[in-house]
Amino acid sequence: MVGMTRIDKNPSGNRRGIAVEVRGLVKQFGGSQGTRALDGVDLDVREGTVLGVLGPNGAGKTTLVRILSTLLRPDAGSARVAGYDVLRQPRQLRRTIGLTGQYASVDEKLSGRENLYMIGRLLDLPRSDARRRADELLERFSLTDAAKKPAMQYSGGMRRRLDLAASMIGRPSVLYLDEPTTGLDPRTRNEVWDEVQRLVGEGATVLLTTQYMEEAEQLADELTVFDRGRVIASGRVDELKAKVGGRTLRVVPTDPATVTAMARTLAETGLDGVSGATAVPDEGALYVPILSDEQLTAVIGLLGERGFSIAHIGTHLPSLDEVFLAITGEKTTGTTGAAETEGVAA
Amino acid sequence: MTATSTNGTGATAGAATDVTTGAAHAAGAEGGTAVDRGVPPQGSAPPGGPGARAGAEGRIGLRAHLRHIGALARRNALQIKQDPESMFDVLLMPIVFTVLFVYVFGGSVGASLGGDRHDYLNYVVPGLMAMMGMNIAMAVGTGMNDDFRKGVMDRFRTMPIARSSVLIAKIVVEVGRMIVATAILLGMGFALGMTVQTSVFGLLAAVGLSLLFGAALMWIFILLGLTMKTAQAVQGVAMIVLMPLQFGSSIFAPTKTMPGWLQAFTDYNPLSNLADAARGLVNGGPVAHSAWMTLAWAAGITLVMAPLAVRKFRDKT
Numbered sequence: 001m002v003g004m005t006r007i008d009k010n011p012s013g014n015r016r017g018i019a020v021e022v023r024g025l026v027k028q029f030g031g032s033q034g035t036r037a038l039d040g041v042d043l044d045v046r047e048g049t050v051l052g053v054l055g056p057n058g059a060g061k062t063t064l065v066r067i068l069s070t071l072l073r074p075d076a077g078s079a080r081v082a083g084y085d086v087l088r089q090p091r092q093l094r095r096t097i098g099l100t101g102q103y104a105s106v107d108e109k110l111s112g113r114e115n116l117y118m119i120g121r122l123l124d125l126p127r128s129d130a131r132r133r134a135d136e137l138l139e140r141f142s143l144t145d146a147a148k149k150p151a152m153q154y155s156g157g158m159r160r161r162l163d164l165a166a167s168m169i170g171r172p173s174v175l176y177l178d179e180p181t182t183g184l185d186p187r188t189r190n191e192v193w194d195e196v197q198r199l200v201g202e203g204a205t206v207l208l209t210t211q212y213m214e215e216a217e218q219l220a221d222e223l224t225v226f227d228r229g230r231v232i233a234s235g236r237v238d239e240l241k242a243k244v245g246g247r248t249l250r251v252v253p254t255d256p257a258t259v260t261a262m263a264r265t266l267a268e269t270g271l272d273g274v275s276g277a278t279a280v281p282d283e284g285a286l287y288v289p290i291l292s293d294e295q296l297t298a299v300i301g302l303l304g305e306r307g308f309s310i311a312h313i314g315t316h317l318p319s320l321d322e323v324f325l326a327i328t329g330e331k332t333t334g335t336t337g338a339a340e341t342e343g344v345a346a
Numbered sequence: 347m348t349a350t351s352t353n354g355t356g357a358t359a360g361a362a363t364d365v366t367t368g369a370a371h372a373a374g375a376e377g378g379t380a381v382d383r384g385v386p387p388q389g390s391a392p393p394g395g396p397g398a399r400a401g402a403e404g405r406i407g408l409r410a411h412l413r414h415i416g417a418l419a420r421r422n423a424l425q426i427k428q429d430p431e432s433m434f435d436v437l438l439m440p441i442v443f444t445v446l447f448v449y450v451f452g453g454s455v456g457a458s459l460g461g462d463r464h465d466y467l468n469y470v471v472p473g474l475m476a477m478m479g480m481n482i483a484m485a486v487g488t489g490m491n492d493d494f495r496k497g498v499m500d501r502f503r504t505m506p507i508a509r510s511s512v513l514i515a516k517i518v519v520e521v522g523r524m525i526v527a528t529a530i531l532l533g534m535g536f537a538l539g540m541t542v543q544t545s546v547f548g549l550l551a552a553v554g555l556s557l558l559f560g561a562a563l564m565w566i567f568i569l570l571g572l573t574m575k576t577a578q579a580v581q582g583v584a585m586i587v588l589m590p591l592q593f594g595s596s597i598f599a600p601t602k603t604m605p606g607w608l609q610a611f612t613d614y615n616p617l618s619n620l621a622d623a624a625r626g627l628v629n630g631g632p633v634a635h636s637a638w639m640t641l642a643w644a645a646g647i648t649l650v651m652a653p654l655a656v657r658k659f660r661d662k663t
Contacts, residue, residue, distance in 0.1 A: 070503075091405070094506040099504050122505055124413065
């Protein structure tokens with residue numbers, strides 16, 4: 001909501017409806033012989049949407065975020081955020097953004113409340129408003145009980161939440177989340193995801209970098225895939241998913257001997273778009289590539305109808321490796337997450 | 347076509363995750379808006395508050411600047427509260443130095459001054475004020491280097507505040523620490539029998555001059571702290587600079603017995619000027635030349651180093 005009005009009012013604004021506009025961005029480290037962290041990147045983030053920037057370590061994701069938050073100056077190209085140029089209008093730009101990095105950017109020696117109060121004061125809130133806003137956000141991010149403890153005593157997830165809260169104090173219209181869940185356990189990761197979804201529901205524009213396909217799927221409307229400083233694919237999440245093959249459904253029947261019969265049933269019935277169901281008798285499991293929720297429902301429904309007793313089902317997304325394989329035909333160079341899905345034959 | 351049991355577990359966890367987030371998301375979407383609607387819109391967030399006007403031209407006014415410095419100085423002060431051990435240097439340094447210098451050198455240097463240990467006390471304590479400023483300034487360098495490694499600096503640098511406010515706030519708090527150290531030093535001096543031969547104003551002027559010069563020195567060490575890679579390196583370089591400046595001065599002993607080349611150095615050493623000025627202000631005697639020299643040094647150092655330090659802070663990656 002904030003983003004919309006600001007951009008409309010802005011005289012030098014971006015193209016209508018585009019909150020972040022990046023053109024031909026280049027950043028080189030270590031002189032002319034150094035590495036190109038960004039090598040001519042173009043991207044747009046539409047207002048009120050989440051753009052996921054997916055890529056392995058060293059792909060240039062963090063460099064992009066640091067340029068867009070005025071921490072780094074690009075060597076070439078242009079970038080505008082909420083209508084403000086990163087090079088020419090950094091001060092105005094800083095009023096519209098919030099940044100939550102891989103490393104919690106809060107003061108560890110200060111309590112959660114003091115951290116938020118300080119940020120509020122730095123954003124020119126009067127003392128009483130800064131105090132109120134701090135308490136409000138502590139409550140919203142379930143940190144009220146720990147409000148008086150120094151941040152160094154917080155768990156990883158609490159720190160990340162405090163960091164998010166700190167980014168929210170000024171009600172930024174554009175929020176950068178640089179690998180917001182890297183290093184978090186699944187439960188904490190879900191908490192962070194919930195918060196991000198809530199923020200988006202309130203109209204924030206988000207640029208999210210991640211190494212996890214699953215995270216991109218959960219949060220992003222559109223995806224841009226980075227590799228070695230270049231954009232190698234971009235589009236809506238479902239478009240890219242179709243390209244890389246969507247999810248894989250794994251079904252474990254109560255009686256392991258029935259997996260082959262299940263695969264045969266699916267093949268014979270010929271559900272719309274469902275093909276390639278594979279039985280793995282050794283494991284007593286059936287693998288089915290799935291492109292939509294409807295297909296998932298149809299497959300489970302059919303198996304139920306035909307009297308198969310199912311002990312366990314699960315789906316998983318392709319790993320970053322598999323995404324890269326599908327897009328470029330080569331494996332990623334960096335280390336990737338989502339390793340748990342490797343080796344699954346679909 | 348192999349799928350190990352680990353893979354199976356992974357997939358299971360993934361599915362469970364899907365379900366929970368889905369549900370939580372649905373709940374969160376509703377709850378979220380409800381909560382935020384409860385927020386009064388006049389909460390002076392940048393879009394509507396005074397910040398919006400500043401945002402239009404992007405400049406930061408003086409009052410806002412002072413407010414930012416205040417908020418950041420509060421941060422530095424709270425850090426001290428959280429970590430009281432960081433005050434040990436300020437609390438103990440004046441006591442240890444006074445006792446050491448007065449009882450080790452007091453007798454012999456005092457005699458050469460034409461008096462005794464008591465005369466040396468009045469000689470060395472004003473000089474120690476100068477030394478204290480330098481030692482605390484050095485700690486600023488290592489502290490800055492440490493601080494910069496933390497993520498919170500990135501946050502400050504992405505906020506609509508003047509970059510200098512982070513540095514100035516640090517100096518404000520460090521000057522506060524210097525005041526504490528000077529108070530303890532003077533308390534120690536008086537306890538051992540130091541006397542003020544001019545007036546309390548002379549004493550205050552001496553303290554003020556020391557603080558001013560100490561604050562100027564901090565810019566050098568901030569720049570050093572931002573330039574060097576590690577805090578240890580900062581400390582190493584600072585020590586090498588510090589020792590000749592402190593001992594090659596009139597802080598601890600009169601310079602008249604020193605060889606000519608060293609006297610030439612001490613004459614231009616700003617710490618000598620400061621020590622002489624402070625001594626003159628406390629004990630009486632000529633002040634003008636050394637005081638002006640000290641002020642000129644302080645102004646010169648600040649004018650050159652402060653912009654360099656701010657620039658380094660802005661561009662550091």
